[in-house]
Amino acid sequence: MEDDDNTDLPLDSQLPEISEWQTIPQAPEGFKSGFIAIIGRPNVGKSTLMNCLVGQKIAITSPVAQTTRNRLRGILTTPEAQIIFVDTPGIHKPHHQLGKVLVQNARIAIDSVDVVLFVVDGSVEAGGGDRFIVDILERTKTPVILGLNKSDQQPADSQRINNSYSQLAEPHNWEIVKFSALTGDGTDALQQTLINSLEPGPYYYPPDLVTDQPERFIIGELIREQILLLTREEVPHSVAVIIEMIEEQPNLTRVFASINVERDSQKGILIGKSGIMLKTLGSAAREQIQKLIAGKVYLELFVKVEPKWRQSRLRLAELGYKVEKD
Structure with missing residues (x-):
């Protein structure tokens, strides 16, 4: 929290x-x-x-x-x-x-x-x-x-x-x-x-747009970035972030996100002693999210264990990782 x-x-x-x-x-x-x-x-x-x-x-x-x-x-x-x-x-x-x-x-x-x-x-x-x-x-x-x-x-x-x-x-x-x-x-x-190197062509997007990804996706990525920065090799790529809910209020945006890992030991690392690691990465992620949405943010994080999620095509798809269509 x-x-x-x-x-x-x-x-x-x-x-x-x-x-x-x-x-x-x-x-x-x-x-x-x-x-x-x-x-x-x-x-x-x-x-x-x-x-x-x-x-x-x-x-x-x-x-x-x-x-x-x-x-x-x-x-x-x-x-x-x-x-x-x-x-x-x-x-x-x-x-x-x-x-x-x-x-x-x-x-x-x-x-x-x-x-x-x-x-x-x-x-x-x-x-x-x-x-x-x-x-x-x-x-x-x-x-x-x-x-x-x-x-x-x-x-x-x-x-x-x-x-x-x-x-x-x-x-x-x-x-x-x-x-x-x-x-x-x-x-x-x-x-x-x-x-x-490009050929003549039209505008594909409005000129003031910098990405086609929704805000929800980028918020999840900003949280995952802080996990990678703060845990380095301890919890490398066994982590997926899911934005469970975003509540927009007049002066505050509430974000609830789950962090999925593969092992209980990784969950312990992310939470840290007395919850200090989770608080640290939450604070760092919140600062980045506030820059993104130009407003104040309340961020609440939950850590879940999903054994071997990287090995399951079904679970990968559920977590948003699937083969792109060309």
């Missing part, structure tokens, strides 16, 4: 609900638009990049790999184009049913977008995981741009690193762009490269 403070939040941080969407305008002559999938190994900065490009936090980030689970769309609208980014789970060798669903969704995204932005960790040389993704991309007709993230972390002598990625890109004539999603350096050039 969480209290709230009297923080005043800027109105421009509020995401519009579907009911508030304006009429989609007609695009001017020469306007470009399209869908771009952001793919790569786990923990290369895909979600951080999408947040940077759309100018608002809509995807959760964490030092823990495999943070992204759902196919989240971020929307960037400029005077000359509208880009719909599809943030995908990190492509890796899956070890459970949830992992298989996530990787399958990433593969589906590759063939259902206009352009693929293949993001790699530009602070280290290309590895086997990157080459595994190259093998997948060789089977698609979708155009690919290779993005070298973390340019701010490259060592002074980065020639070997750059050469390792050039060797991946050159056989396929992929354009290479270097940038840092964390500092924003080089992202303007990346944005222009992405716009240049």
